[in-house]
Amino acid sequence: xxxxxxxxxxxxxxxxxxxxxxxxxxxxxxxxxxxxxxxxxxxxxxxxxxxxxxxxxxxxxxxxxxxxxxxxxxxxxxxxxxxxxxxxxxxxxxxxxxxxxxxxxxxxxxxxxxx
Amino acid sequence: xxxxxxxxxxxxxxxxxxxxxxxxxxxxxxxxxxxxxxxxxxxxxxxxxxxxxxxxxxxxxxxxxxxxxxxxxxxxxxxxxxxxxxxxxxxxxxxxxxxxxxxxxxxxxxxxxxxxxxxxxxxxxxxxxxxxxxxxxxxxxxxxxxxxxxxxxxxxxxxxxxxxxxxxxxxxxxxxxxxxxxxxxxxxxxxxxxx
Numbered sequence: 001x002x003x004x005x006x007x008x009x010x011x012x013x014x015x016x017x018x019x020x021x022x023x024x025x026x027x028x029x030x031x032x033x034x035x036x037x038x039x040x041x042x043x044x045x046x047x048x049x050x051x052x053x054x055x056x057x058x059x060x061x062x063x064x065x066x067x068x069x070x071x072x073x074x075x076x077x078x079x080x081x082x083x084x085x086x087x088x089x090x091x092x093x094x095x096x097x098x099x100x101x102x103x104x105x106x107x108x109x110x111x112x113x114x115x
Numbered sequence: 116x117x118x119x120x121x122x123x124x125x126x127x128x129x130x131x132x133x134x135x136x137x138x139x140x141x142x143x144x145x146x147x148x149x150x151x152x153x154x155x156x157x158x159x160x161x162x163x164x165x166x167x168x169x170x171x172x173x174x175x176x177x178x179x180x181x182x183x184x185x186x187x188x189x190x191x192x193x194x195x196x197x198x199x200x201x202x203x204x205x206x207x208x209x210x211x212x213x214x215x216x217x218x219x220x221x222x223x224x225x226x227x228x229x230x231x232x233x234x235x236x237x238x239x240x241x242x243x244x245x246x247x248x249x250x251x252x253x254x255x256x257x258x259x260x261x262x263x264x265x266x267x268x269x270x271x272x273x274x275x276x277x278x279x280x281x282x283x284x285x286x287x288x289x290x291x292x293x294x295x296x297x298x299x300x301x302x303x304x305x306x307x308x309x310x
Contacts, residue, residue: 004117006289007131011119055117079120 023090029082156181215299220271275299
């Protein structure tokens with residue numbers, strides 16, 4: 001199984017991904033191709049879950065845009081990820097904070113973790 | 116199996132294979148054997164569990180005992196006894212054929228083994244024959260079962276060849292070959308890779 005890791009690592013994009021977990025607010029800088037042009041779009045929201053392992057690892061980011069909740073799943077090793085910033089560490093008790101989907105407004109706030 | 120992202124950002128399913136180093140342990144020729152072939156050896160084996168005749172065979176080629184021996188015909192390059200073949204002979208973005216022994220499935224019915232449809236309905240008076248093969252030989256004609264009639268039995272464990280698998284990457288340091296898609300057999304089994 002050691003050789004599997006060697007093979008997977010040879011495909012790493014070299015983008016350093018900071019440590020983050022559920023409840024944290026992050027900005028994902030995502031490369032988007034439009035015809036021949038390439039631009040970077042920033043998706044900022046709360047991490048709801050981190051799923052999978054190895055090359056298959058992916059995370060879901062939720063944000064509210066125009067009063068509509070939007071969730072987006074990003075593969076951790078995607079070559080389109082330019083950069084990930086951790087803006088705020090959140091204090092939550094669970095690994096998967098699905099309860100956030102039912103909450104709106106002031107109730108949907110997450111306390112900040114003091115380091 | 117695993118999956119990797121290509122440069123275009125597509126997620127490609129792929130299999131990681133340790134290909135080599137293979138050592139030529141015998142070269143068969145028309146004069147001595149009546150046909151042309153090359154015997155290749157792969158994977159280390161304990162000296163203790165090797166028989167004396169085999170020890171002599173490996174000593175001739177100047178190698179340690181190996182676990183798997185395979186004879187192959189029609190090599191494009193000339194090989195001599197004791198030559199070492201590594202993964203370098205494969206190039207990226209070319210196609211290979213891979214042969215292996217498929218996973219054993221045990222005694223299986225005709226639906227899994229031959230892809231029969233089974234009986235169509237679960238209801239309408241039908242009862243306990245959902246995955247049955249149906250009629251085998253008729254009653255008046257032909258009044259017998261034809262030879263080769265597809266029936267239930269041992270499934271899997273056959274020699275299977277998968278053709279035209281794309282080589283995604285070659286890693287010479289670890290002798291690794293990555294191909295797109297799946298290959299026959301369980302994890303850790305032996306495969307024959309042909310260009």
